[in-house]
Amino acid sequence: MLILTCPCCGVTAEETEFHGGGEAHLKRFGPGATDAEYEGYMFNRKNPRGVHFERWRHAYGCGKWFIAARCTVTLEVFATYPAQTTEPPPEVVERIKARRPEWEGWA
Amino acid sequence: MKRYSVFAIAREAFRQHAGWERAWASPLPRDRYQVVIVGAGGHGLATAYYLGKNFGITNVAVLDKGWLGGGNTGRNTTIIRSNYLQDPSAAIYEKSRALYETLSQDLNYNIMFSPRGVMMLAQTEHEVRGYLRTERANALQGVETRFISPREVKKLVPIIRLEGPRYPVLGALWQPRGGTARHDAVAWGYARACSAMGMDIIQNCAVTGIEAVGGQVTAVNTTQGTIGCDKLGIVVAGHSGALADMAGFRLPVESVALQALVSEPIKPCMDVVVMANTVHGYMSQSDKGEMVIGGGADQYNNYTQRGSWHHIEETVRALVETFPMLSRLKMLRQWGGIVDMTGDRSPIISKTPLDGCFINCGWGTGGFKAIPGSGWAMAELMAKGHAPLAEAFSLTRFREGRFIDESVAAGVAH
Numbered sequence: 001m002l003i004l005t006c007p008c009c010g011v012t013a014e015e016t017e018f019h020g021g022g023e024a025h026l027k028r029f030g031p032g033a034t035d036a037e038y039e040g041y042m043f044n045r046k047n048p049r050g051v052h053f054e055r056w057r058h059a060y061g062c063g064k065w066f067i068a069a070r071c072t073v074t075l076e077v078f079a080t081y082p083a084q085t086t087e088p089p090p091e092v093v094e095r096i097k098a099r100r101p102e103w104e105g106w107a
Numbered sequence: 108m109k110r111y112s113v114f115a116i117a118r119e120a121f122r123q124h125a126g127w128e129r130a131w132a133s134p135l136p137r138d139r140y141q142v143v144i145v146g147a148g149g150h151g152l153a154t155a156y157y158l159g160k161n162f163g164i165t166n167v168a169v170l171d172k173g174w175l176g177g178g179n180t181g182r183n184t185t186i187i188r189s190n191y192l193q194d195p196s197a198a199i200y201e202k203s204r205a206l207y208e209t210l211s212q213d214l215n216y217n218i219m220f221s222p223r224g225v226m227m228l229a230q231t232e233h234e235v236r237g238y239l240r241t242e243r244a245n246a247l248q249g250v251e252t253r254f255i256s257p258r259e260v261k262k263l264v265p266i267i268r269l270e271g272p273r274y275p276v277l278g279a280l281w282q283p284r285g286g287t288a289r290h291d292a293v294a295w296g297y298a299r300a301c302s303a304m305g306m307d308i309i310q311n312c313a314v315t316g317i318e319a320v321g322g323q324v325t326a327v328n329t330t331q332g333t334i335g336c337d338k339l340g341i342v343v344a345g346h347s348g349a350l351a352d353m354a355g356f357r358l359p360v361e362s363v364a365l366q367a368l369v370s371e372p373i374k375p376c377m378d379v380v381v382m383a384n385t386v387h388g389y390m391s392q393s394d395k396g397e398m399v400i401g402g403g404a405d406q407y408n409n410y411t412q413r414g415s416w417h418h419i420e421e422t423v424r425a426l427v428e429t430f431p432m433l434s435r436l437k438m439l440r441q442w443g444g445i446v447d448m449t450g451d452r453s454p455i456i457s458k459t460p461l462d463g464c465f466i467n468c469g470w471g472t473g474g475f476k477a478i479p480g481s482g483w484a485m486a487e488l489m490a491k492g493h494a495p496l497a498e499a500f501s502l503t504r505f506r507e508g509r510f511i512d513e514s515v516a517a518g519v520a521h
Contacts, residue, residue, distance in 0.1 A: 001416055002407070016417050020406040022361070039506040043359035043450055047348035049410050072362075072409045 002070075007080045009062035021055030023047075024067045025087055025106070049073055051096055051103050053088060056080075069096055108303035110215055130295060131302035136309050139335035140168045142489065143327055144342055145314050145350060147171035148180040149290075150467055150474065151342035152297035152308075153482020154489070156214075159304040161483070162490040167306040168336075169298075170329060172313035176294030179344050182412075182444035183475040184367050184401040186380050186391065188225040188285035190252045192241050193511045195499035196453060197248040202496060203480025207288060210479060216296030218288045219394070223379050225285030226255075226263065228429070230274035230385040238280040255281045266376050271428050274386055287380060287391055293478055317353045317464070324354070324463040338489055339464045345410065345445025347468035356460045358468065359505050360447045365404040365472050366414025368422075368441040372396030376432070386425035397439060400426060404446060404472060414443035446471050450505070452514035456484050456497035465489050466502070 002015035011017075022045070029041040046052070052072045057065050067085075069078040069092055078099060079092040088096075088106050096103060109115065109128055119126050142158060144151045147169045158164040171177070187207055189200035211217050229235040238254055245252040257269045260279050269276045298308055309331065316328035317339070326335040341350045345362045372395050382389035389401050402422025405415055419441060427434045449455060449469040454477070456467045467485045470477055480496065487494035499511055 014417075015407075015415070023408075035506055040357065043505040044357035045348075045359065045361050046357070047361050047408060049346070049349050052408055054407060070407075073411065075409060075411060 002075060002077065004056060004068060004077060005080050006058040006061055006064070007066050007082050008058065008064035011058070011061050013061065017058065017060045019057045019059040021057055021065065024053040024055045024083075051078070051100055051106070053106060055083065071100070108299070111217075130299040131308055133310065134307045136168060136170075136307065136312065136329070136331050136334050140307070141166035141336070142338045142340065143167075143334055143336035144169045144340040145327065146178075146342040146344070147175035147294075147298070147308055147310065148178045148342065148344065149176070149294050149297065149478035150344070150470070150481045150485070151340070152294055152301060153478050154340055154342055154467065154485040155301045155306055155482075156297045156304075157482050157486035158490060159301065159306060161486060164490060165304045165306055167301070168334065169301065169306065169308045170312045170314060170327070170334075171308075171310050174310050175298050175308060176291055179444040179446065179474060180294045180478075181291055182367070182442055183290055184389065184391065184399050185287040185290045185475060186225060186285070186382075186389065187220070187288060187476040188282050188380075189250050189476070190225070190227070190241060190245055190280055190282045190285070191513060192244050193453075193513060194248060195511050196513055197245065197250050199480045199484060199496045199500075200477055201248070201250050201480075202483060203477045204284065206479035206483065210288075210293070210296070214296035214300045216292060216299055218292040218296050220286065220288040222284050222286040223391075224263070224281065224283045225380040225382065226260065226282075227280040228260070228276050228381065228383045228385075229254075229278045229280065230271070230276060230383065232277070234385055235277050238278070241280055250282075251284055252280055252282045255279050263379055264377055264381060266430050266432050267381070268429060268431055273428070276429075285380065290475060293475075297482075314350065314353070317350070317355075317461075319355075319461055322462050324461055337463060340467065340485065340489055341464065342467045342485070344468060344470065344474065345447050347447050347466065351459075351466065354459060354461045354464055358455070358466075358502075359449055360455070360469055361408050362410060362445050362447055363405045363407065364409050364411055364414050364443040365401075365446045366418060366441060366443040367399065367401040368419060369393070369397040369399050369439050370433070370436040371439050373398070373436065383425060383429055386429065388422040388425040388429075390426055390430070398433065398436065404448070410445055412443045412445055414441065446474075448472075450514075451510040451512045453511035454481070454500050455502055456481065456488060456494070456500045457502040458488070458492075459502065
């Protein structure tokens with residue numbers, strides 16, 4: 001059972017109160033993009049064994065979207081932060097690097 | 108390889124069973140093979156077996172980072188059925204089911220295939236309409252299924268409660284020729300047959316990199332050294348993303364944990380497989396008497412091979428509503444496996460952007476039933492470059508919008 005803290009309302013709750021929304025920080029492609037770019041945006045995923053950035057919604061709470069940085073092997077949650085950003089905040093990246101020195105970065 | 112037979116049992120009985128050979132050899136890897144398969148689970152071993160049997164390619168190595176059959180092949184709920192809605196799915200799953208029928212004879216290894224019948228309960232009007240549609244699609248596809256009434260359901264499954272307060276049983280899609288098989292034996296049988304054809308099964312050999320020259324695969328780096336190959340087959344289910352990363356491409360796949368559990372063994376009480384997709388649980392009784400129970404997958408990517416507690420609770424709650432006698436049962440053990448989910452819930456059997464490298468993945472929560480058919484199609488694809496059964500399951504279908512949408516068709520348990 002994951003325990004997540006919603007950065008929007010500050011509530012810490014079990015995963016059943018949240019709804020997972022898949023990989024975060026996807027770069028959107030729309031009209032004018034190549035087929036390969038659009039396919040990559042729509043379907044292809046990093047699916048890493050290790051550090052993963054993913055969207056969550058506090059479905060049975062404040063209802064807001066946020067992003068969690070989490071390890072898919074140990075289920076350790078490094079940080080959660082609001083979704084109004086296109087990349088992880090520097091302090092989150094620092095915290096992950098401290099915990100996972102071998103991590104190659106988020107990009 | 109000595110054949111298993113009643114005479115072999117009699118012979119060994121007279122000499123304290125001292126004459127049984129090892130079922131498969133454990134060689135050290137050679138420098139080079141014509142074909143290297145990564146993943147010695149059911150799908151990987153079946154691919155190797157049909158490469159040898161159908162195409163005479165026996166210069167093959169099957170690598171596994173752990174022990175053979177130790178991944179999802181040893182972690183599933185052993186259900187075999189082919190009642191799918193879309194034509195390409197029905198074709199490959201029905202081929203698979205048909206191969207299962209004679210697999211024990213083919214492999215000279217008892218895989219304990221038990222065509223006891225698979226029943227998918229319809230518990231909402233929506234599901235009734237959906238299954239009536241599947242029944243008709245199956246009739247056109249040559250897959251024998253029938254929509255049966257609640258009375259017939261009760262006759263086949265006396266322990267069921269038809270008039271559940273929230274989700275009464277309104278009927279069921281019945282596939283009499285579906286059933287179960289002994290999952291470990293499927294891997295062991297294929298491994299023994301592959302070894303007998305001269306193929307090398309190399310366990311405890313994790314792949315750490317893939318080498319390519321000019322866009323053509325040339326070798327794999329492993330914990331037991333570099334192994335050259337002309338063709339490479341990646342058949343690693345939940346870890347496909349990691350292997351694809353080494354080969355330099357991304358997959359439309361996400362890995363999540365799916366779990367199952369078994370009860371303490373009890374006397375025979377249910378001799379068919381029952382799936383209840385609305386309330387989210389499925390169950391059969393093993394030959395040992397345990398009730399084998401499966402349910403939902405985790406909602407987030409993970410590689411923990413554990414599963415979440417609340418899914419057990421949901422699954423068991425749903426099954427207790429449908430089978431009240433289960434409420435007195437103790438659960439014996441629980442485990443999880445990492446399943447590779449695609450967006451349309453259909454598998455990928457395909458060439459890849461890297462020449463000579465083929466991938467077979469995306470079976471999601473329903474790969475066991477597909478092992479022989481998947482191996483059959485993958486072997487043909489690797490040997491000839493194209494395979495009728497695999498054509499619709501290519502990686503390019505996502506770009507081209509040719510989804511084989513079983514996520515809507517099959518509900519959730521799949």
